Amino acid sequence: MSGWQWVKLVGNFLNLSTLAGGLVGVVGRAEFSRGPRGLFFANGYRLGFPVAGAFTIGNVILSKHDRSYFDDARLVRHEERHSWQYFCLLGLPMLPLYVVGVVVSFLLTGDPASRNPFERLANLKDGGYVEHPVQPLGRTVTQAFSGLRSRPKGP
Template identity: 85%
Template sequence: MGGWQWVKVVGNFLNLSTVAGLLVGVIGRARVSRGPRGLFFANGYRIKFPLAGAFTIGNVVLSKHERSYFDDEALVRHEERHSWQYFWLLGFLMLPLYVVGVIVSFLLTGDPASRNPFERLAGLKDGGYVERPIQPIGQTLTQAFSGLRSRPKGP
């Protein structure tokens, strides 16, 4: 681990984002292990939110998948970039700004990642995302509402 990565590790502990990530991992009954670049992997996360294959809080990358899921070097780079975003945004400022990014991206493209600046800066392709074009907001809303109507109703 390089010198700057140590700065990120210490910074994300001090801003409590890594502590929060470890707590979320414990609540989600994930198995935590050390990863490269000052990251921790929390695999076997059992809570169904968020829907992503992996998500990062501080230096903790949480996933419902097994550890081998992170054999993909590009994905690890993507998630590490998110850990730097927590560092630069002093921890919890990242969460509300990320949500705003999801909303704006969804309204512009019908996709929560395509125009989300945090996902773009982390590398869309590295994170397994496909860039969707900007579309009229009416089309986005039509897609969203047709998706809601086609879902089966609960008991």
């Protein structure tokens, strides 16, 4: 690990974001392992939220998939960039700011990542995202409601 990666590792422990990521992993019954550059992998995450292939809290990258999911170096770099965002935002303030980014991106594009500054700074392509163009708000609202109507009804 580089000196800066050590600084981020310690900083994200001190700002409690890595500890929060570990707690979320324990609650989600994930299996932990060491990753590269001061990261920790929490695989087999069993909770249904958030709906993502992987997500990061502090230096912990959580995924519902097995460890081989992180064989994709681009994805790991993408998630590592999120760990830097936690460091720069002093930890857990990242979470509500990220949610604001999701809402703004969804309103602008109908997609939670395309205009989310956190995803853009982490590199959309590395995270497996496709960039959607800005669209009129009316189209976004129509898409959202048509998606709700097309969902199958529960029992």
